[in-house]
Amino acid sequence: MSTNQLNVGIIGAGRIGKVHAENLAFRVPEARALSITDLNREAAERVASRCGIPAVAGSADQILADPAIRAVLICSSTDTHADLIVRAAQAGKHIFCEKPIAHSLARIDAALAAVQQAGVKLQIGFNRRFDPNFARVRAAVAGGEIGAPRLLHIISRDPAPPPVSYVKVSGGIFLDMTIHDFDMARFLIGDEVEEVYTAAGVMVDPAIGEAGDLDTALIVLRFRNGVIGTIDNCRQAAYGYDQRAEILGSAGSIATGNCYPNQATISTGQCVRRDLPLNFFMDRYTESFSNEVRSFVQSVVENKPTAVSGLDGRIPVVMGLAARKSFDERRPVKLSEIQ
Secondary structure, X not given: OOOXXXXXXXXXXXXXXXXXXXXXXXXXXXXXXXXXXXXXXXXXXXXXXXXXXXXXXXXXXXXXXXOOOOEEEEOOOHHHHHHHHHHHHHOXXXXXXXXXXXXXXXXXXXXXXXXXXXXXXXXXXXXXXXXXXXXXXXXXXXXXXXXXXXXXXXXXXXXXXXXXXXXXXXXXXXXXXXXXXXXXXXXXXXXXEEEEEEEEEOOOOHHHHHOXXXXXXXXXXXXXXXXXXXXXXXXXXXXXXXXXXXXXXXXXXXXXXXXOOOOXXXXXXXXXXXXXXXXXXXXXXXXXXXXXXXXXXXXXXXXOOOOOOHHHHHHHHHHHHHHHHHHHHOOOEEHHHOO
């Protein structure tokens, strides 16, 4: 085994923790997981057994105290992220943290201050930036292939809504679901959003509305450089996971569509059809998850800035808070209004 591998610890063995553990074990040879922990010890033990992780820690503190571990992946529930970032920074560990850092800007700022003071690296888990399809769209904009961008349209619809128990603690659709699209909008256009306007409603499940959230939304973005963007969200699409983007520029356009389990088309006397898109993010974004962890590892090993900074983690939360304020007040909201 190479001695140049980055030794990491994983905090959280749920759905996303398992994804990252498997990528470290089977797809990212530049790093290895030495330890994993979860409040559900049996879950951590299962992941450790599958991925060849030698230790199951009793707590996050045990991982943070291990001198052999240089970096941690924070994959626990959102309400723990900010505190764990602070503790990891104080322990001198480099940090990969799933989005969002927190639902509160004050907590986010405290976490980012701790990272800066400690001089450690922080990368936020906006994995869609590392998807080859969306990366190609960004490259077309950055390289001038379609001229000056004018219009952006992002479509992001889930195959089914989450449980209401999750909705109640998720921070709402804008901080849970749309937050990825806010990050993609900034990434694809390469500029900052100044103002948002939201039209939204409860059209999928009344229980989501009773929990104080929304399940269907259209958000209009106005960028500093004049680009107009739209984000189209719904918690349920009957045909599966819908992930598309298009940018119209002065010299052309670029678009990326859904991904499918195969490229076969069935043609009969009644219809022409194909199989449904890949059903959810675990299948659709497999490659992007391994790419983002590899990028983080390279940043630490090569002492380079991370591809998705703490500020990149903060701004989409500001956008999410502005989007909710816009819906509540039925008016456009400037990001500068959000403190």
